[in-house]
Amino acid sequence: MDKLYLIDTNVLLESPEVIKEYNVVISGLVLRELEKHKLSYNKELAFNARIATRFINENVDNLIFDLKDYQVTFDESLDKDYTDNKILQSCLDNSYSLITNDLLLKLKAKGLNIEVISPKDNDDLDYKGYKFVDLSDSEIAYFYEHINENIYNLYINQYLIIRDLTKNTIDKYRWNGKEHIKLKIPPKKFIRPENDLQECALDLLNDTSIPIKIIAGNFGSGKTFLAVKMAIYHINEKGNYAKLMVVRNPIGTGESIGWLKGTKEDKTDDFFVPVIQNLDGGEFEADKMIQSGKLLKNIPFFMKGITVDDSFMLVDEAEDLDVKLIKTIGTRLGKNACVAFSGDYQQSEDKFIYNNGLVTAIDKLKGNPLVGIIVLDRDVRSEASKVFADL
Structure with missing residues (x-):
């Protein structure tokens, strides 16, 4: 039997064409996450979720759907309702390999001897606590005119490093949930x-x-x-x-x-x-x-x-x-x-x-x-x- 690959939601959002390259299994957990993301206030996320759903519909005859709700038993200390843990349990129960870009899930899977493929082919975190933005003069001016607005969708205490279009640093701020504040060192x-x-x-x-x-x-x-x-x-x-x-x-x-x-x-x-x-x-x-x-x-x-x-x-x-x-x-x-x-x-x-x-x-x-x-x-x-x- 050909090897089966359970695909994670983040891969479908970023690289939905991957489903044409492997014998892909799509779980009910992933389908539910895509439906939720389609209604997100984050326009980019909602758009990517719709694209992923369209890819699935276009390739439905070549996909395997696993709609079982798995009970997490491989580690009693873990959250039984956490989606990633259920994904790992489904891989263990069915000898699935895993396709994911999520570093935390990737590390856990490797620790359980589950084969992992990462289309992004990196070992880095999605969240690093900062965001670089390369802005034109007019965009820089717009930022300063809206200093109290979370224009770039930052998390609380995430840093914003503003650069010009030649990538020279112009300024640095931290978003505190209410406004961008200057750094104090x-x-x-x-x-x-x-x-x-x-x-x-x-x-x-x-x-x-x-x-x-x-x-x-x-x-x-x-x-x-x-x-x-x-x-x-x-x-x-x-x-x-x-x-x-x-x-x-x-x-x-x-x-x-x-x-x-x-x-x-x-x-x-x-x-x-x-x-x-x-x-x-x-x-x-x-x-x-x-x-x-x-x-x-x-x-x-x-x-x-x-x-x-x-x-x-x-x-x-x-x-x-x-x-x-x-x-x-x-x-x-x-x-x-x-x-x-x-x-x-x-x-x-x-x-x-x-x-x-x-x-x-x-x-x-x-x-x-x-x-x-x-x-x-x-x-x-x-x-x-x-x-x-x-x-």
């Missing part, structure tokens, strides 16, 4: 952004009204550096928080060196080196901050039941956290506290590919007024480090 004598996205990240890390911050992106893009520097700025320069709590899950890439003797600190100290090296005084500064109570180190295993008050909590290498661990850490936040998750979802260890808490958090929390997200995309570490990014 520390003085350049304290920290200087390398590019537009780093400036957006600094604005997010600087804003105490947004207690949940996600700084994602590839290695070398400055995630940990920016977060550490801003934590120190809040603590030592502004007095906004009393201490920095650094959280890392002690998961490593490479071969294990076996069981380590000693205390919790002895066994986990090396995992905090990437954070400590971003302090101006390195280990000396870290020791001084620990002695004064300004720096705490923790791992998720020991955090259940505690409350974190008056703190800037930095969760580094957050790609190695599942949804349960993200919840465990996030629910520790107490009074006058914030949390910054920093990580590269493309470097997740194997056990977190299927259930990646960082990607899930970005997907589920975007647009929440208490949450800000920036996905950095440029390696600023060195020219040599960029060479290895493509291996």
Whole structure:
């Protein structure tokens, strides 16, 4: 029997012609989503849904329709009513392969050994926390005349980077749900952004009204550096928080060196080196901050039941956290506290590919007024480090 491919809604919306290239199965879940999108207030989405429906009708004789309502049984911890989970269950029950452009669904499918095809052929998130717009002089003028209107359909706390038609940056704003506001970052004598996205990240890390911050992106893009520097700025320069709590899950890439003797600190100290090296005084500064109570180190295993008050909590290498661990850490936040998750979802260890808490958090929390997200995309570490990014 020829291999069957269950197609996701996002592919039909973006590339409906794909149904001519494979033995495609269309589920009742997807049909219901298309019907809903046809009535969307988003004109582009509604138009694409109508085009997809037309493609289906024109090729109906070559398609297979699976209208079963699947019960999610492959993982008891997951939401049984979530469409993506039902799609995965249908693939497992019928040995379907999957066609999707959704990174989160793609990661879950790979973790379940489901073959995945992505027409867009990328490993990137649809939502990155910002939008570039290249505008003519008249369009720029129109924007400034309508500064309080959400012209470009931004999520709350999404950044807008305005460029001219030669792609030179003109201005940067963040949409707060009511108006576009200018970015506010520390003085350049304290920290200087390398590019537009780093400036957006600094604005997010600087804003105490947004207690949940996600700084994602590839290695070398400055995630940990920016977060550490801003934590120190809040603590030592502004007095906004009393201490920095650094959280890392002690998961490593490479071969294990076996069981380590000693205390919790002895066994986990090396995992905090990437954070400590971003302090101006390195280990000396870290020791001084620990002695004064300004720096705490923790791992998720020991955090259940505690409350974190008056703190800037930095969760580094957050790609190695599942949804349960993200919840465990996030629910520790107490009074006058914030949390910054920093990580590269493309470097997740194997056990977190299927259930990646960082990607899930970005997907589920975007647009929440208490949450800000920036996905950095440029390696600023060195020219040599960029060479290895493509291996």
